[in-house]
Amino acid sequence: MDARGVSVRQLQLLVLKIPTEDVAVPMDATARTELIDLMARILVAVFQAEGGIVDDRDTVQSQD
Numbered sequence: 001m002d003a004r005g006v007s008v009r010q011l012q013l014l015v016l017k018i019p020t021e022d023v024a025v026p027m028d029a030t031a032r033t034e035l036i037d038l039m040a041r042i043l044v045a046v047f048q049a050e051g052g053i054v055d056d057r058d059t060v061q062s063q064d
């Protein structure tokens with residue numbers, strides 16, 4: 001696909017109506033914890049893939 005075709009596709013996507021209302025979904029504590037953990041793992045993976053270095057030694061609690 002050429003650059004013009006890509007631009008046309010992008011414009012078509014901008015026309016789509018995206019709902020803007022927030023919907024609250026009930027979630028128990030375990031599911032919330034697992035979701036936060038998953039999001040953190042994704043962020044670390046993306047950061048590392050982009051060439052970043054993760055130094056999480058400061059966030060690990062001492063076993064003493």
